[in-house]
Amino acid sequence: MIFFVSAGEPSGDIHAAALIRKIRETAPDTVFTGFGGPRMKEAGCILAADLTKFAVMWFWHAVKKYFRFRKLLAEARTLFQTKKFDAVILVDYPGFNWHIAKAAKEQGIPVIYFMPPQIWAWARWRIKKMRAFVDIILCPIHFEWKWFQQQNCKAVFIGHPFFEEIRTKKSDPVFLEQFYTEYGSAPVLTILAGSRHQEISANLDDLLRTVQKIQTQRPDIQPVFAAFNEEQAARIRRRLTVKKMSVPVFAGRTTELIRAADCCLAVSGSVSMELLACHKPAVIYYRVCRISLFIQRFFRRTKYITLVNLIGAAGTRGQSPFYSDSVRMIPKEPSMQARQQMFFPEFLTAADRSGEAADILTAWLSQPKLLAWEQRRLETLHTETDTVESPLALAAQNILEMSRR
Numbered sequence: 001m002i003f004f005v006s007a008g009e010p011s012g013d014i015h016a017a018a019l020i021r022k023i024r025e026t027a028p029d030t031v032f033t034g035f036g037g038p039r040m041k042e043a044g045c046i047l048a049a050d051l052t053k054f055a056v057m058w059f060w061h062a063v064k065k066y067f068r069f070r071k072l073l074a075e076a077r078t079l080f081q082t083k084k085f086d087a088v089i090l091v092d093y094p095g096f097n098w099h100i101a102k103a104a105k106e107q108g109i110p111v112i113y114f115m116p117p118q119i120w121a122w123a124r125w126r127i128k129k130m131r132a133f134v135d136i137i138l139c140p141i142h143f144e145w146k147w148f149q150q151q152n153c154k155a156v157f158i159g160h161p162f163f164e165e166i167r168t169k170k171s172d173p174v175f176l177e178q179f180y181t182e183y184g185s186a187p188v189l190t191i192l193a194g195s196r197h198q199e200i201s202a203n204l205d206d207l208l209r210t211v212q213k214i215q216t217q218r219p220d221i222q223p224v225f226a227a228f229n230e231e232q233a234a235r236i237r238r239r240l241t242v243k244k245m246s247v248p249v250f251a252g253r254t255t256e257l258i259r260a261a262d263c264c265l266a267v268s269g270s271v272s273m274e275l276l277a278c279h280k281p282a283v284i285y286y287r288v289c290r291i292s293l294f295i296q297r298f299f300r301r302t303k304y305i306t307l308v309n310l311i312g313a314a315g316t317r318g319q320s321p322f323y324s325d326s327v328r329m330i331p332k333e334p335s336m337q338a339r340q341q342m343f344f345p346e347f348l349t350a351a352d353r354s355g356e357a358a359d360i361l362t363a364w365l366s367q368p369k370l371l372a373w374e375q376r377r378l379e380t381l382h383t384e385t386d387t388v389e390s391p392l393a394l395a396a397q398n399i400l401e402m403s404r405r
Contacts (some may be wrong), residue, residue, distance in 0.1 A: 004079065087110045160385070206353070206357075
């Protein structure tokens with residue numbers, strides 16, 4: 001069998017690579033080609049382009065990459081016309097992947113969405129594209145699966161691959177031993193600055209201000225940056241030099257540094273699922289411009305921006321994670337009290353909220369009982385959410401069964 005895979009985000013690259021390996025356990029002769037990143041290439045996918053280099057969010061950033069995306073789409077169309085693919089597998093990245101899905105359907109190729117875009121969160125009119133271009137959706141989240149079914153889409157609940165990946169992912173004991181030897185037994189605050197360049201640009205200064213404010217109250221803590229790759233690590237180090245701050249930065253050590261942390265400060269993203277799986281209390285931060293913050297109030301339908309908070313609302317609290325369709329404009333930023341009740345206190349903001357973020361983290365670092373209580377809450381939510389033994393095996397099974405029809 002031959003599959004075309006398209007993943008545009010670093011997290012999608014990770015999930016797609018894991019899926020490729022799992023499919024090959026059952027069908028070792030399967031050929032994979034498409035758009036992705038270094039993890040997919042390592043898994044044996046023949047890459048036509050590294051799409052993770054063009055990971056973007058918000059309309060204007062996508063417009064600036066328009067001609068590059070157009071060229072990649074033309075390459076995909078040529079492949080679909082000249083090769084016989086058994087299926088096209090899409091991983092998140094909706095803006096570009098909708099065009100890939102349409103091009104595949106024009107050639108009669110089945111389309112499978114693994115890790116679908118969160119169209120239930122905002123701009124829900126995109127469900128029309130999902131119905132028109134996608135044959136089956138493999139959903140990692142239970143409330144998401146129910147929502148797609150209600151929209152008359154063929155969807156299957158598989159569980160979240162991150163949980164499976166965390167169960168099998170091992171920390172490097174040598175690195176951790178060296179880390180503890182060098183930095184002692186001080187409380188560790190791990191900072192996760194995001195995987196996209198624009199996320200780092202928007203959030204880094206606020207993250208650094210948060211660290212500085214924590215250190216004024218707790219000078220004994222050890223902050224540490226977990227960078228996605230060496231390029232981003234170098235960027236963070238340059239900014240630390242400008243700010244005259246001394247904070248160690250490590251690339252490709254996210255797993256180790258999450259596990260070493262007492263708590264974390266993270267830019268919003270899929271890393272929240274790893275934080276949940278490791279039961280690590282975290283503050284989630286995401287800064288946008290004022291116009292973007294205002295506009296999203298008309299389009300966002302979820303009560304939170306962090307997936308773990310949505311899962312918690314839909315699960316343990318028995319609430320809907322969505323605002324009613326009658327709500328035309330969602331409320332402004334939540335109160336500090338409301339944030340502290342979230343599983344991961346979150347800040348989607350156009351202003352500097354480093355002081356509030358620092359207050360929450362300082363309280364956790366200064367009160368062991370409070371930190372332990374947060375950890376127990378996350379452990380309970382993780383147990384209630386991680387209910388599928390092998391999401392990847394279930395996804396592979398559905399893909400192979402559909403392709404053999």
